[in-house]
Amino acid sequence: MESARPPAVLSVENLVLKRKRDGKVLVEDLSFALDAGHTLGIVGESGSGKSISLRSIVGIQPSVLGREGNVACTPRTAMVFQEPATALNPTMRVGAFVARTWRMHHPRTTRAEARAAAVSLFDQVGIIDPERRVRAWPHELSGGMKQRIMIAAALATDPEVLLCDEPTTALDVRVQAQILNLLRRLVAERNMAMVFVSHDLAVVSVVCEQVLVMRNGRMVESGPVGQVLNNPSAGYTRELLAANLTRRLEIREPRQQKDGVG
Amino acid sequence: MTALLEIDHLTVRFGHHGLGARLLGRAANPVVAVDDVSLSVPLGSALGVVGESGSGKSTLMRTVLGLHQPDSGEVRYRGERLGVSRTLATRRAIQMVFQDPGTTLNPAMSVEQTLSELLRVHRIVKPEDVDGRVGQLLELVHLPDDIRHSRPSIMSGGQKQRVAIARALALEPELIVADEATSALDVVVQSNILDLLNELRCTTQVTLVCITHDLDLVRYLCDAAVVMRHGRVVESGSVDQMFDSPHDPYTRELIDSAPKLGAVDGTC
Amino acid sequence: MTGYSKPGDALQLRDGRGMALARARSGRSGRLKARIGVGIVLAYVVVAITAPWLAPHDPLKQDVLNALQGSSRAHLLGTDELGRDELSRLLYGARIDLPVAALVTFLPCLIGTAIGVVCGYVGGWFDALIGRISDLLQAFPTYILMIVLVFSLGPGVRSLLIAFTLVGWVVYARLVRVEVLRIRDSGYVTAAVTAGFRAPRIIFRHVLPNTIRQTLLYLTSDLVFAVTALAAFSFLGFGIQQPTAEWGSMTAAAQPYLGVKASLTVWPGIVITVLAFGFALIGDGLQNRKGGR
Numbered sequence: 001m002e003s004a005r006p007p008a009v010l011s012v013e014n015l016v017l018k019r020k021r022d023g024k025v026l027v028e029d030l031s032f033a034l035d036a037g038h039t040l041g042i043v044g045e046s047g048s049g050k051s052i053s054l055r056s057i058v059g060i061q062p063s064v065l066g067r068e069g070n071v072a073c074t075p076r077t078a079m080v081f082q083e084p085a086t087a088l089n090p091t092m093r094v095g096a097f098v099a100r101t102w103r104m105h106h107p108r109t110t111r112a113e114a115r116a117a118a119v120s121l122f123d124q125v126g127i128i129d130p131e132r133r134v135r136a137w138p139h140e141l142s143g144g145m146k147q148r149i150m151i152a153a154a155l156a157t158d159p160e161v162l163l164c165d166e167p168t169t170a171l172d173v174r175v176q177a178q179i180l181n182l183l184r185r186l187v188a189e190r191n192m193a194m195v196f197v198s199h200d201l202a203v204v205s206v207v208c209e210q211v212l213v214m215r216n217g218r219m220v221e222s223g224p225v226g227q228v229l230n231n232p233s234a235g236y237t238r239e240l241l242a243a244n245l246t247r248r249l250e251i252r253e254p255r256q257q258k259d260g261v262g
Numbered sequence: 263m264t265a266l267l268e269i270d271h272l273t274v275r276f277g278h279h280g281l282g283a284r285l286l287g288r289a290a291n292p293v294v295a296v297d298d299v300s301l302s303v304p305l306g307s308a309l310g311v312v313g314e315s316g317s318g319k320s321t322l323m324r325t326v327l328g329l330h331q332p333d334s335g336e337v338r339y340r341g342e343r344l345g346v347s348r349t350l351a352t353r354r355a356i357q358m359v360f361q362d363p364g365t366t367l368n369p370a371m372s373v374e375q376t377l378s379e380l381l382r383v384h385r386i387v388k389p390e391d392v393d394g395r396v397g398q399l400l401e402l403v404h405l406p407d408d409i410r411h412s413r414p415s416i417m418s419g420g421q422k423q424r425v426a427i428a429r430a431l432a433l434e435p436e437l438i439v440a441d442e443a444t445s446a447l448d449v450v451v452q453s454n455i456l457d458l459l460n461e462l463r464c465t466t467q468v469t470l471v472c473i474t475h476d477l478d479l480v481r482y483l484c485d486a487a488v489v490m491r492h493g494r495v496v497e498s499g500s501v502d503q504m505f506d507s508p509h510d511p512y513t514r515e516l517i518d519s520a521p522k523l524g525a526v527d528g529t530c
Numbered sequence: 531m532t533g534y535s536k537p538g539d540a541l542q543l544r545d546g547r548g549m550a551l552a553r554a555r556s557g558r559s560g561r562l563k564a565r566i567g568v569g570i571v572l573a574y575v576v577v578a579i580t581a582p583w584l585a586p587h588d589p590l591k592q593d594v595l596n597a598l599q600g601s602s603r604a605h606l607l608g609t610d611e612l613g614r615d616e617l618s619r620l621l622y623g624a625r626i627d628l629p630v631a632a633l634v635t636f637l638p639c640l641i642g643t644a645i646g647v648v649c650g651y652v653g654g655w656f657d658a659l660i661g662r663i664s665d666l667l668q669a670f671p672t673y674i675l676m677i678v679l680v681f682s683l684g685p686g687v688r689s690l691l692i693a694f695t696l697v698g699w700v701v702y703a704r705l706v707r708v709e710v711l712r713i714r715d716s717g718y719v720t721a722a723v724t725a726g727f728r729a730p731r732i733i734f735r736h737v738l739p740n741t742i743r744q745t746l747l748y749l750t751s752d753l754v755f756a757v758t759a760l761a762a763f764s765f766l767g768f769g770i771q772q773p774t775a776e777w778g779s780m781t782a783a784a785q786p787y788l789g790v791k792a793s794l795t796v797w798p799g800i801v802i803t804v805l806a807f808g809f810a811l812i813g814d815g816l817q818n819r820k821g822g823r
Contacts, residue, residue, distance in 0.1 A: 045448035046419075172314035173475060177519035199449065202521040229523065243453035245478035246523045327724050353726035366717030370739035376718075379735070380725055429721060 009160050009193045010034040010057070010077075013070040017049065017056055017217070020066050027053050027217040030069075036160060037191040041204030041225070043240070044214035050197045053214070054079075054165050057195075074161055078154035082166040084146035088138040094149050095134025098122070102156035121152040126182055144175035151182065155190075162187070162194045168203060180207045201240060205229060213237050265302040266437060266469050267326065267356075272299045272335035274318075274325050295321040297493035298335070303437070308463060308470040310480030310501065312516070313490035319473045322490070323439045327358055339437075354384060357430035361442035363422040367414040373400075373425050374410040380432045399428040402465070403458060420451035427458065431466065441473045456483055477520055481505055489513050560818025567811030574805055578624035587615035589622040589775040598791045610780070610794055611787055612773075619775040620801055626776045627802070630687055631756040634694035639749055641695060642702025643741075647733055649703065650710025657707070664700040672697055676759075680768040690760065690769045698752070705748055709741035750813030754806045761802050777802050 010033065017027035027049040034040050044050040055061045057073050081087050089097060098121055099114040106117070115134070122130035125148040138146060147167060154162060164183070168176040184207055187194050198204050204211055205225050212222040213234065221234040232238045241247055274296040296318045303309050313319040324330055326337050328346050337344040339355065360366045368376060377396045381387055387395045397407055403424040414422055423443060430438050440459065444452040460483060463470060472484055480487045481501055488498040489512065497510040508514045577584065586606070593613030601608045607616040649657040667675070676693040683689030713719055714737070722732045763769040764778030772779050777798035784794030 045450065173477075174314065174515060174519045177521070180521065200521070201449075202523040205523055206521040240449060243450040244523060245453065245456075245476075245482045248453070249478065249481055329720065329723065348726075350726045353724060356724070358721070358724055360717035360720065362717060366721070368718040368736055368740070371735075383725070383727060383731070426717070426721075433725065 008033040008072075009036050009074045010195070011070070011072040012053075012057065013072075015053060015056065015067070015069040015071060017052055017061060017065045017067055020064055025217065026065060027056075030214075030217075030219055032212055032219075032222065034161070034193040034195065036193050037187065039187055039194045039196065039208040039210065041208035041211045042195060042197045042214060043199065043201055043204050043211060045199055045240075047216065048214040049217040050214050051165055054163055054195060054197045057163060076157065076159050077161040077163060078157045078159035079163040079165065080147070080150050080154050080167045082169055084143050084150055084170065087150055088146055090138050092138075093134070094136050094138060094141070094146075095119070095122070098134075098149065098153050098156055101153045105157045117156065118152070121155055122149070124155065124186075125149070125152045126178070127152075142175075143171050144179065147171060147175075147179055148182070151179075151186070155186070159192060162192050164194065164196045166198055167196075169198065169200070176203070183207055201229070201244060202246065213240070264305045266305040266340065267303040267471075268336075268338040268341075269299055269301050269322070269326065270336040270338065272296055272322070272325065272337065273333045274321055274330055275333045294493050296325065296332075299490070299493070299495050300335075301488050301495065301498060303469060303471060305436075306463075306467060306469055307486060308472065308484040310484035310487035311471060311473045311490060312475065312477060312480055312487055314475060314516075316492070317490040318493035319490050320441055321493075323358070323441060323471060323473055327356055327439065328353070350384065354433040355435055356437045356439065357433055357435040358439045358441060359423070359426050359430050359443040361445055363419040363426070363446055366426045367417075367422055367429075369414050372411055372413050376425070376429060377410075377432055380429065384433055386432065386434065395432075399432055402431060402462070403428045418451075419447050420455065423447060423451075423455055424458070427455075427462070431462070431468075434466075435468060437469045437471065439471045439473065442475070443472075444479070445474070445476070459483060477505075477517060489516065560815045562815070563811045563818065564815025567808045567813075567815060570804060570808030571812065574624055574628055574808070577621055578628045581618075581621040581625055585615070585618035585621045587618040589614060589619040590773055591615075598787060598794075600791070607797060608791065608793065611783060614775075616794065616797060619780060620777070620797055622775040623777045623780065623798065623801070626770060626774060627757065627760060627778075627805075630690065630770070631753060631760055633687075634691055634698070634760070635749065635752050635756045637691060638695045638698030639702050639745065639752070642699035643706045643738075643745060645699060646703040646706025647710055647738065647741075650707040651714060651729070651733060651737065660703065664703060667697065667700050673759075676763075677766070677768065680763060685768060685771050687770065690763065694756065694759075701748065701752075702745065705744055706741050709744050710737055713737055713740050747813060747816055750809050750816065753809040754813075757802060757806045757809070761798070 012033070013031050015027060015030040016025065018025050030049075030053055032040060042050045042054065052061045052065065056065070056067045057071055058077055058079060059067070060079075061067060088094060095115065095118045099111070099118040102117045102121070103109055103111070103114040106114075118134050119130045122133055127133050127145065127148055133145075141149070150167075162183075167183075168179050171179060180203065183194065183196075186192065194208070196204060196208050201211075209225060210223065211225045211228050213220045213228070213236065215236050220236045221228060221232060228237060229241065232241060273294065276293045276295055277291050299318075299322055301309075311319045311323065321330060325332050326344070328344065328348055331346050339352065344352065367373075371379075374396055377399055378392045381392050381395055382389065396410055400407055400410060405421065405424050405428070409417070409421065409425075414425075417425070426443075427438075443459075444455050447455065456479065459470060459472075462468060470483070472480065474480060484501055486498070486500050487504055488495050489504070489510065490496065491512050497504060497508065497513045504513065505517065508517060586604075591614060593609065595613065596609055597611055597613040599605060599609045599613075605615050605617065607620070610616050610619065645660055649660050676697050679693035679696060680689050683692055719732060719736055722736050727736075760769065761778030761781065764776055765782040767782065770776045770779055772783060780798045781795050784791070784798075787794060
């Protein structure tokens, strides 16, 4: 392709997150950049700093932490969180929530237009019978449905960058597959950049092109997913892959006939 | 093969009480958590009970442990019927490891207190041998001996689950039910715990039932599996057979939905 | 956390050993507060015990001719309306107010906890019954209910005790019930059940020790209430009667003499306030340490 390279919509340079009280460093020297239409997965175990790093991009890291470094992010950034059960206001119908979000980002519009936009967004995230669903209360809906609504609310802001913090971790495996498909489709359709944080390498490999591995607040490895998975350069990445059950199953000899002994 | 555990047309319902009971504070909406389930667990095997949330897999095994009263059907252990009230000896035979490492151990007790209480109440060993047995149990789960003085608040998730496994082993059970025992753990820690469970099958001859949503776990650790959905068993068989050629479309859907470790563009 | 998330699990920062890195408030200031509070309360306890030796005069000895005197070497805080030494009366007051406050707090706590444990652990009709009774009791304004009770039972510590207990058990029962419900489904209690432990062992070794935290926190604020309420009741003429030296009744008795010797009303008030403050500091300090995860 001969087109000019679009400017990075998200650029993080030497991000440092320090605890204000005593200066303890939780994230050190994290750098990455993302162009429109591209996806980056950040993988790490608990304590790796992946979640707080993501949140610090839009400045919502825990208030006890101070952020240093250069973070350049388009203001049209939206975020999807992990726990759909607690993300929605239980006293608000889901359609009203999305409509209000849309209206805040589209000034001088009427309530009717906002309602119509909500219905359209519900349709875009794959909710069937959206006209009826907009009137639902959060407690009536399943986890997968709630997560779709959170994504719809994110899309209501017309984002260029979508940040996802373990959005499928709390979902069942079939629903997770649907949500991952949905995200892939939306990224392609809207040419959004997406950062997807997860502890699950497999999930990240399904939905992202690039992957960044974090450990104890530092970036250990990064690169195209295929390369990192098949030719990991860092020992920690190798450790993660060695612990992965799918890999272990592939490596293991064909199963012997079990006779009650392991 | 002798069946260690048999579940015979078991049905467990929640909240089907009449108005009188409801006035006295019982739940209203009836839910069939386990619907006419039958299965058998051979001695020395490892069975995976697979399902999504709401499938009834947890309720099924908790009924086996005597935590719920079945509405119909039977649970038989070594041929004998198991009810909710059971002897101390029967209780020893089946133990459980729970999902959440954060609440699996009593925060007010040290590791030593937790383990020794079990040993003393069940008189597993003579009082003077309790300390030594605690040490043996910690060794079995590969924990350093000085952890015995620690309380859960300073232990990691993986350490807590190991202690939970040691606690399950303390009573020398014949059957251990692991209810999503590794779901809340990091990947590397998880694989270590799974290897530990595998090793324990060899060293202690214990029979294992693994409740999980993770198909790879079942494939890795178990010989046979049942798939549950909405309280019913939709498929059962050996692990190899189920994964190579699943009968039920739901099983196939589960297998296909699991994200495969590979690159987006298909290169692997 | 991987794979499992409890609702309301705000972002938790943990290092490798699972310890919370970020707390809402510093633990250090909490410990200091608790220490100061304990110091204050201990001082009162010491005074209460040693009053017979500390007090320069007999608190009941009247000397009407020397009533309402200002401070002098013989009477450091002067004398009250009947010529009794104010300082001695204040010191001896601790021997009444402190134990009574403790008693009217601990008894409802004990009874309420026991009821709460049964409600939470066993549930069923007992829980439903207690729930309705406590709803009924809580529908009445606390003070009014207690005044009615004390009034009809007559003066004295016994009626105070009955009134406080009848009204006060409800909060403890509710608190403990909620905690027991939370704990009942946790792994370690289920493990105790599957290990075949019987209910008494489970309740006393596994459930109760883990509910004490919350109870203790409430207890300290309840002590604050007890100290001030006791004084209020005595002030109103219920409960402890004159001529016993007790801070609340001392304030009441000194009221007519506000113009002549205002300090007679002020000193008992200060003493009550400082004691209540001590309890409040303990509670605050405990909360700082328990707050956050």
